[in-house]
Amino acid sequence: MQADIDASLTSLPAAEARVGRWILAHPRETLRASVRALATAAGTSEPTVIRFCRRLGLPGYRELKLRLAADLSRPTSAMHRDVEATDTLSDAVGKVLDQSIAALIELRDDSATLPFAAAVDALAAARQVVFVGEGASGRVAEDVWHKFFRLGRPSVYATDGPTIRQLAAVCTPADVLVAISHSGESTTSIAAASLGRARGATTIAVSKRGSPLIEAVDIGFACSADEDTSVFTPMSSRLTQLAVFDALHVALALALGESAETALRQSKAALTGSRLPSVE
Amino acid sequence: MQADIDASLTSLPAAEARVGRWILAHPRETLRASVRALATAAGTSEPTVIRFCRRLGLPGYRELKLRLAADLSRPTSAMHRDVEATDTLSDAVGKVLDQSIAALIELRDDSATLPFAAAVDALAAARQVVFVGEGASGRVAEDVWHKFFRLGRPSVYATDGPTIRQLAAVCTPADVLVAISHSGESTTSIAAASLGRARGATTIAVSKRGSPLIEAVDIGFACSADEDTSVFTPMSSRLTQLAVFDALHVALALALGESAETALRQSKAALTGSRLPSVE
DNA sequence: GTGCAACCTGTAGTTTTACTACGTTTTCTG
DNA sequence: CAGAAAACGTAGTAAAACTACAGGTTGCAC
Numbered sequence: 001m002q003a004d005i006d007a008s009l010t011s012l013p014a015a016e017a018r019v020g021r022w023i024l025a026h027p028r029e030t031l032r033a034s035v036r037a038l039a040t041a042a043g044t045s046e047p048t049v050i051r052f053c054r055r056l057g058l059p060g061y062r063e064l065k066l067r068l069a070a071d072l073s074r075p076t077s078a079m080h081r082d083v084e085a086t087d088t089l090s091d092a093v094g095k096v097l098d099q100s101i102a103a104l105i106e107l108r109d110d111s112a113t114l115p116f117a118a119a120v121d122a123l124a125a126a127r128q129v130v131f132v133g134e135g136a137s138g139r140v141a142e143d144v145w146h147k148f149f150r151l152g153r154p155s156v157y158a159t160d161g162p163t164i165r166q167l168a169a170v171c172t173p174a175d176v177l178v179a180i181s182h183s184g185e186s187t188t189s190i191a192a193a194s195l196g197r198a199r200g201a202t203t204i205a206v207s208k209r210g211s212p213l214i215e216a217v218d219i220g221f222a223c224s225a226d227e228d229t230s231v232f233t234p235m236s237s238r239l240t241q242l243a244v245f246d247a248l249h250v251a252l253a254l255a256l257g258e259s260a261e262t263a264l265r266q267s268k269a270a271l272t273g274s275r276l277p278s279v280e
Numbered sequence: 281m282q283a284d285i286d287a288s289l290t291s292l293p294a295a296e297a298r299v300g301r302w303i304l305a306h307p308r309e310t311l312r313a314s315v316r317a318l319a320t321a322a323g324t325s326e327p328t329v330i331r332f333c334r335r336l337g338l339p340g341y342r343e344l345k346l347r348l349a350a351d352l353s354r355p356t357s358a359m360h361r362d363v364e365a366t367d368t369l370s371d372a373v374g375k376v377l378d379q380s381i382a383a384l385i386e387l388r389d390d391s392a393t394l395p396f397a398a399a400v401d402a403l404a405a406a407r408q409v410v411f412v413g414e415g416a417s418g419r420v421a422e423d424v425w426h427k428f429f430r431l432g433r434p435s436v437y438a439t440d441g442p443t444i445r446q447l448a449a450v451c452t453p454a455d456v457l458v459a460i461s462h463s464g465e466s467t468t469s470i471a472a473a474s475l476g477r478a479r480g481a482t483t484i485a486v487s488k489r490g491s492p493l494i495e496a497v498d499i500g501f502a503c504s505a506d507e508d509t510s511v512f513t514p515m516s517s518r519l520t521q522l523a524v525f526d527a528l529h530v531a532l533a534l535a536l537g538e539s540a541e542t543a544l545r546q547s548k549a550a551l552t553g554s555r556l557p558s559v560e
Numbered sequence: 561g562t563g564c565a566a567c568c569t570g571t572a573g574t575t576t577t578a579c580t581a582c583g584t585t586t587t588c589t590g
Numbered sequence: 591c592a593g594a595a596a597a598c599g600t601a602g603t604a605a606a607a608c609t610a611c612a613g614g615t616t617g618c619a620c
Contacts, residue, residue, distance in 0.1 A: 013597055031346055035578060045599045050579060061578065066311055069346045070353030092534055093396050093527040097388040100523050104384060108377040109353055112308045116373050139423040146419055147513055232533070233427055235526040239519055246515040247376040251369050253512070293568060315607060325570045330608060341607065 001064075001071040002027065004056060004209065004224055015044040016052040023068070031069055035061050057209030057222040063113065070109055074102075096235065103236035104243055106224055111247070115219045119248055120255045122202040122219065123153070126176040130201075131157040132164040132192050133180035136233050137241075140180050144245045151253055152263030161188045168192035173200030180241060182234040184211020193217050206241050281344075281351040282307065284336060295324040296332040303348070308374070311349055315341050376515065383516035384523055386504060391527070395499045399528055400535045402482040402499065403433070406456040410481075411437040412444040412472050413460035416513055417521075420460050424525045431533055432542075441468045448472035453480030460521060462514045464491020473497050486521050 005020045012020060022042040023030045030038060038061075039046045053064045087095065123129060129148060133141035138159030145157035158164045165188065171177055177196035181189045184207035193216040197203045207213045209222035223240045285300045292300060302322040303310045310318060318341075319326045333344045367375065403409060409428060413421035418439030425437035438444045445468065451457055457476035461469045464487035473496045477483045487493045489502035503520045 015598065032342075034576080036576095046578080047580080047600090048598065051597090062312075066345065066349045069349040073350030073353050087534065089397055089400065089531050089534070090392060092531050093391050094388065096527040096530050097384060097391060097523055100526065101381060101384045101388060104377060104381045105353070108374065108381060111373050111377060112312060112370060117369055120369065136423070136426060139419065139426055143416070143419040143423070146416060150513070232530060233430070235530075239522060239526075242519060242522070243377055243380050246380065246519075247373040250376050250512060250515075251372050254367065254369070254372055295569065314605080316605090326607080327571095327609080328569065331569090 001067040008056060015048045016055060018042045018044060019049055019052045027068055027072055031065055055210060100236040100239050103240050107240050107243060114221050116251055118219050119204055120251050122176050123252050124255050127174035128154040130167050130175060130177045132189060133159060134186055134188055136238060137180045137182055140238060140241050147249050150263060151256060164188050164192045168195040171196045171199045171201035175201040176204060177201050178204045179213060181207045181213050182237055184208040184213035189213055190216050206244050281347040295328045296335060298322045298324055299329055299332045307348060307352055311345055380516040380519050383520050387520050387523060394501050396531055398499050399484055400531050402456050403532050404535050407454035408434040410447050410455060410457045412469060413439060414466055414468055417460045417462055420518060420521050427529050431536060444468050444472045448475040451476045451479045451481035455481040456484060457481050458484045459493060461487045461493050462517055464488040464493035469493055470496055486524050
């Protein structure tokens with residue numbers, strides 16, 4: 001959370017940036033401060049504080065305080081450590097795993113505010129589900145599709161620009177389009193989302209909090225992504241995306257009830273029929 | 281905080297004890313609940329909730345929520361409970377995420393005993409790296425390949441039986457074959473590993489502890505996999521596999537040094553050249 | 561059993577707080 | 591230098607937390 005604020009400071013309007021800086025300078029006071037107190041302390045007005053929260057992808061000031069409280073209780077030393085060139089091998093391995101664990105714990109904390117219920121409703125009623133994503137997110141889309149079609153619901157996926165756009169262009173209001181993007185700034189994904197939405201389909205996105213893609217869809221799963229992707233490809237945030245879909249998959253299976261269960265058992269039986277003893 | 285509530289339950293009046301028990305049963309919902317919502321959920325009135333907070337020595341309900349938020353963000357000993365058909369949606373989501381977190385923490389604890397150093401040495405010296413996996417593990421193989429080829433080292437992957445066997449059959453002693461399987465009992469993966477090993481290649485596997493595949497390779501990453509895969513496809517163990525490869529990827533990049541870094545930057549530049557602002 | 565007292569507990573308010581609607585000012589953009 | 595878009599604050603609203611108070615219950619002495 002504090003990392004999210006720090007990262008957004010540069011792209012924030014002046015008054016909102018003052019709010020962010022004051023919070024970072026006085027995180028513990030913020031916990032007990034009212035909107036009014038925070039606004040005057042930061043030399044601005046109450047709506048600006050609320051707007052600041054919204055800009056971070058949060059529903060409001062209450063949520064900001066909860067996130068901050070959670071943030072402050074964690075041992076900060078173990079967090080936010082990026083791998084450096086001087087690290088030993090076991091240091092590097094430990095850091096990578098620590099970051100992934102921290103990202104998943106944060107997701108777990110956020111899970112109550114994520115729109116799982118709305119997404120399950122939409123997916124359960126869908127005529128067809130379309131998963132789209134490019135690059136590394138394309139791998140996620142493929143993986144997720146592999147998971148979802150076993151529920152017995154018609155599903156497709158696409159990982160390249162032209163196919164993604166064409167799939168979005170033939171969506172019907174009964175369809176659900178799921179867009180996956182780490183940055184949430186992939187032009188193809190955003191175009192697909194708005195195209196699908198224009199055609200009446202329900203659009204879902206799993207992406208970065210406050211990103212254009214999240215803004216462009218009906219149901220947005222806003223995950224925090226405060227990892228350094230300047231050198232390496234996203235790791236912890238990709239695990240986060242996969243975990244979101246794992247949870248969504250299970251929740252959807254529960255909602256579908258018996259029909260999903262038989263479909264799952266049948267797809268598993270198809271595997272064992274080829275002498276593979278368990279699901280890969 | 282939760283321990284405090286639990287300890288005070290016996291010495292509490294009936295109505296207040298109901299409040300405490302409801303909070304312990306639904307800690308995360310409590311964070312977003314108002315006094316009124318909590319009161320009705322616990323079958324009592326608003327002042328009772330406030331009195332409950334005071335009894336714990338807190339100034340009010342706000343403070344209770346802050347303490348609870350801090351409490352919940354600390355790594356708790358997550359229970360390894362499997363999802364059941366009677367679970368509510370948020371229960372199911374929480375359980376799925378808890379299991380993944382627990383699996384990653386276990387991996388982190390085991391990481392010192394895993395053969396990262398040997399694997400990095402082999403991968404750094406390889407003429408070519410071959411990633412193989414079937415089904416859902418095929419998706420992992422593809423994802424991992426997508427990560428590794430960016431380091432500038434020749435890499436291929438295969439996800440279907442015939443191609444896997446053929447790739448293994450043309451291995452040289454300078455090559456590294458990486459087999460991925462959740463169960464470690466996939467006949468194709470085992471065959472590929474022994475074929476590759478027979479041809480002198482270095483074989484690596486990421487699979488279940490004590491499985492045939494682990495036994496069949498030179499360098500085995502034995503991950504624990506105690507999740508129930510009778511209905512759903514492996515989730516937490518797949519995240520574990522991906523995390524292993526994330527760590528391996530970073531460790532290899534460090535070992536390769538400058539050449540890997542320039543390769544990563546070049547592959548990233550190729551993305552930005554197509555107006556994608558960040559790595560997907 | 562009766563009367564008294566201490567203590568739960570809910571009803572009905574009050575005050576504080578978060579959030580919204582809207583209009584003004586500033587800052588980009590063509 | 592228009593016109594549009596974004597930023598920002600004023601004033602208002604709905605809801606939240608919290609309080610005052612009174613009815614009711616329980617326990618205990620006599």
